[in-house]
Amino acid sequence: MNATRQTRLTLTLPSSLIGDFFPILQQGFFVTAHVGCTLQRLLCRQWDISPDYVATRITTIFLNAKATDNVETAVVRDGATIALSGAMPGLVGATMRRGGHLAAMRGAMTYHETPADAVDRIGTVRVKLFNILLPELGPAFLGRGILVSCDDLASFFRERDESFWKSCDGGILDNMQVSAGRLRAEPFCREGTVRLTVNFR
Amino acid sequence: MDRIARINMGAAGGPTVTFEEVGEYAGLGGRALTSLLIAREVHPLCHPLGNENKLVIAPGMLSGTTGSMTGRLSVGCKSPLTGTIKESNAGGQAAQVMARIGYAAVILEGKPEGDDLYKIIINKDGIKIEVDNSLKLMDNYPLVEKLRQEYGDKVAYITIGSGGERQLLAASIACTDPELRPTRHCGRGGVGAVMGSKRVKAIILDDAGMKMRAPKDPEKFRDANRKFVEGLRKHPVTGEGLPAYGTNVLTNVLNEAGGYPTYNFKQGQFAGAAKLSGEAQAELEIKRGGSATHGCHRGCVIQCSGIYNDKDGHYITKQPEYETVWSHGGNCGIDDLDTVARLDFMDDNIGLDTIEMGVTIGVAMDAGLIPFGDREGAIRLLDEVGKGTPLGRVLGCGAEITGKVFGVEKVPVVKGQAMPAYDPRPIQGIGVTYATTTQGADHTAGYAIATNILKVGGDVDPLKTEGQVELSRNLQIATAAIDSTGMCLFIAFAIMDQPETFQALLDMLGAFYGITMTGDDVVALGKKVLSAERDFNARAGFTKAHDRLPRFFYTEPIAPHNQVFSVPDEEMDQLFNW
Numbered sequence: 147m148n149a150t151r152q153t154r155l156t157l158t159l160p161s162s163l164i165g166d167f168f169p170i171l172q173q174g175f176f177v178t179a180h181v182g183c184t185l186q187r188l189l190c191r192q193w194d195i196s197p198d199y200v201a202t203r204i205t206t207i208f209l210n211a212k213a214t215d216n217v218e219t220a221v222v223r224d225g226a227t228i229a230l231s232g233a234m235p236g237l238v239g240a241t242m243r244r245g246g247h248l249a250a251m252r253g254a255m256t257y258h259e260t261p262a263d264a265v266d267r268i269g270t271v272r273v274k275l276f277n278i279l280l281p282e283l284g285p286a287f288l289g290r291g292i293l294v295s296c297d298d299l300a301s302f303f304r305e306r307d308e309s310f311w312k313s314c315d316g317g318i319l320d321n322m323q324v325s326a327g328r329l330r331a332e333p334f335c336r337e338g339t340v341r342l343t344v345n346f347r
Numbered sequence: 348m349d350r351i352a353r354i355n356m357g358a359a360g361g362p363t364v365t366f367e368e369v370g371e372y373a374g375l376g377g378r379a380l381t382s383l384l385i386a387r388e389v390h391p392l393c394h395p396l397g398n399e400n401k402l403v404i405a406p407g408m409l410s411g412t413t414g415s416m417t418g419r420l421s422v423g424c425k426s427p428l429t430g431t432i433k434e435s436n437a438g439g440q441a442a443q444v445m446a447r448i449g450y451a452a453v454i455l456e457g458k459p460e461g462d463d464l465y466k467i468i469i470n471k472d473g474i475k476i477e478v479d480n481s482l483k484l485m486d487n488y489p490l491v492e493k494l495r496q497e498y499g500d501k502v503a504y505i506t507i508g509s510g511g512e513r514q515l516l517a518a519s520i521a522c523t524d525p526e527l528r529p530t531r532h533c534g535r536g537g538v539g540a541v542m543g544s545k546r547v548k549a550i551i552l553d554d555a556g557m558k559m560r561a562p563k564d565p566e567k568f569r570d571a572n573r574k575f576v577e578g579l580r581k582h583p584v585t586g587e588g589l590p591a592y593g594t595n596v597l598t599n600v601l602n603e604a605g606g607y608p609t610y611n612f613k614q615g616q617f618a619g620a621a622k623l624s625g626e627a628q629a630e631l632e633i634k635r636g637g638s639a640t641h642g643c644h645r646g647c648v649i650q651c652s653g654i655y656n657d658k659d660g661h662y663i664t665k666q667p668e669y670e671t672v673w674s675h676g677g678n679c680g681i682d683d684l685d686t687v688a689r690l691d692f693m694d695d696n697i698g699l700d701t702i703e704m705g706v707t708i709g710v711a712m713d714a715g716l717i718p719f720g721d722r723e724g725a726i727r728l729l730d731e732v733g734k735g736t737p738l739g740r741v742l743g744c745g746a747e748i749t750g751k752v753f754g755v756e757k758v759p760v761v762k763g764q765a766m767p768a769y770d771p772r773p774i775q776g777i778g779v780t781y782a783t784t785t786q787g788a789d790h791t792a793g794y795a796i797a798t799n800i801l802k803v804g805g806d807v808d809p810l811k812t813e814g815q816v817e818l819s820r821n822l823q824i825a826t827a828a829i830d831s832t833g834m835c836l837f838i839a840f841a842i843m844d845q846p847e848t849f850q851a852l853l854d855m856l857g858a859f860y861g862i863t864m865t866g867d868d869v870v871a872l873g874k875k876v877l878s879a880e881r882d883f884n885a886r887a888g889f890t891k892a893h894d895r896l897p898r899f900f901y902t903e904p905i906a907p908h909n910q911v912f913s914v915p916d917e918e919m920d921q922l923f924n925w
Binding site for chain 2: 165168169172173203205206208211213229231232233234235236237238239240241242248250251252253254255274276277278280
């Protein structure tokens with residue numbers, strides 16, 4: 147993530163448009179976080195997800211593309227990718243589940259914590275949300291603000307259809323009001339990242 | 348369901364029908380019935396498209412009852428694709444209707460002389476076989492439309508498209524769904540070619556005047572079914588994930604895990620996966636006025652299918668499943684759901700296995716016929732199959748033959764059947780199943796059935812990476828048993844996680860047949876089926892040398908985990924030792 151220049155954009159949209167953000171949420175977005183802590187601490191303390199929800203709804207977790215069984219021992223380092231999913235069908239879906247009895251089928255895809263340094267610091271992690279977690283966790287992440295590249299956001303606006311633009315009253319771009327027309331018509335940034343905040347009403 | 352009908356398509360003077368009591372097959376259904384019968388009656392060295400092969404069509408043990416999820420239809424034969432025994436099953440209405448008419452199995456035998464094409468009408472009054480050459484080379488959608496004009500909407504149709512008629516080795520058998528669309532396919536192994544070799548174009552199943560099959564203990568059966576349905580509805584996979592997103596919900600997870608084979612099994616992740624995901628698919632379906640939640644047969648409570656419309660709201664196809672989206676999408680470097688939907692429709696219409704055809708097109712791309720990612724090119728290749736051109740006939744015979752014809756070294760098949768959407772290098776356990784199953788590479792042969800509850804083979808320590816063979820063995824045994832019940836495999840998750848739901852399933856079977864069923868009985872049935880299949884394959888010339896993955900899986904690591912398949916041959920050779 148290029149941190150040299152950061153634009154801030156805040157949108158307020160009807161909740162019916164949450165689905166429009168699912169592609170960004172699935173592909174992965176960046177967030178600033180206190181890293182060097184356990185996954186459990188990141189999920190529950192920093193992102194305010196209840197331990198019960200983590201235990202019962204987030205049943206499949208990948209840390210750096212490896213299936214993770216124990217959120218209390220897995221440590222999140224700067225630059226990590228965390229993918230969160232509900233329970234999955236299929237043999238492989240069952241295999242990837244946290245602590246499932248088919249976990250032995252994963253082989254080297256299982257995450258094992260190493261004693262390597264995990265520096266306690268402010269860093270950036272990439273988050274991906276899948277399936278039932280998209281509507282359940284997506285609004286909170288968007289409300290807190292996510293980091294996306296200028297290019298990705300420009301693509302996002304370019305791909306919106308009429309129903310999105312009819313419901314969009316514009317937003318606030320770097321503390322200035324910006325119209326929907328301008329968001330739609332031209333890229334408002336050309337490089338770096340955008341801190342995108344979306345409040346759903 | 349106390350009769351078996353044998354239709355001798357090769358009888359002198361025209362096809363004949365004989366009926367017999369179900370006899371020693373009483374209480375069996377689905378894969379148990381097809382495999383035990385094929386293993387006993389079909390010469391293992393026969394030509395699969397010759398007159399010695401038989402096509403056994405069997406509903407499940409509980410099909411035609413009021414029980415939920417009981418609508419799978421099994422088709423068995425010697426496979427022209429693999430040369431092994433084959434059981435392929437599908438949803439749709441056919442199993443329910445055939446069971447209510449009273450048949451435990453309908454068996455197509457022999458092979459007629461000449462070029463006439465037949466349709467078979469099965470109803471409460473018996474079985475009629477008629478020549479209907481007006482159906483020649485029709486594909487499934489127009490074929491069913493034509494049949495509906497004559498037989499109406501209150502029947503179920505089993506049909507083959509032009510692929511089956513041309514005896515292509517990837518040809519499927521289509522079963523109509525509740526809306527009478529030919530969308531549910533016995534896809535794997537070329538079973539459609541066997542039906543085509545018998546010159547049977549369509550089977551019309553009419554259960555007018557017949558009632559639901561009655562259980563021995565109706566009250567207990569009703570109570571068990573209620574508990575079973577409750578269990579399915581409360582489970583997050585069967586009650587939430589599958590109804591909302593369908594099986595394609597797996598795309599994102601497999602891709603993240605690095606187990607999503609891409610560009611003909613060269614990489615384990617695909618940059619365009621999110622565009623193909625079940626989440627994206629469901630959004631699009633709903634936005635276009637289709638549906639992301641739809642049952643393939645009446646009585647389904649999971650509703651994992653859907654309706655995929657084009658941007659103008661017109662029907663293209665049913666919701667493509669995960670394996671289809673992968674085979675035609677990521678595996679071919681194509682990241683466009685509309686293209687996948689068109690290819691899915693073409694497969695259903697021509698009557699082809701979507702896994703086999705997607706992998707075949709991936710092999711053709713590797714051969715340089717068209718580049719990876721070429722959307723229109725992929726459609727063009729499938730169109731060749733539909734037209735029956737020489738190229739189309741090669742492609743329609745699957746990945747292995749296409750690889751041989753075009754000199755492709757890396758062809759992902761086992762026993763001639765294309766591998767599905769899970770790379771066996773990062774997911775070693777599924778590689779064991781691909782290699783050793785009696786069916787050729789098949790992800791459903793060792794499904795996530797309740798081995799933990801059944802305690803089949805004992806527990807495997809989930810913290811150890813050893814034990815892949817034992818896990819695969821246990822899963823294959825349990826899957827063979829579930830395939831015999833005619834229950835949809837997706838019940839697996841609820842019965843795996845919820846012992847009371849598994850007990851409800853046993854109680855349904857017990858109440859229906861007036862017996863007491865235990866987990867041990869389920870395991871014994873699974874072993875019996877697998878043993879018969881394995882024995883048939885051995886007599887057909889298959890040895891342990893065939894229970895291997897293609898060599899490149901052992902030598903070429905796949906990113907991002909950079910693993911090769913490493914389960915020792917000696918361990919795999921122990922899989923069927925019980």
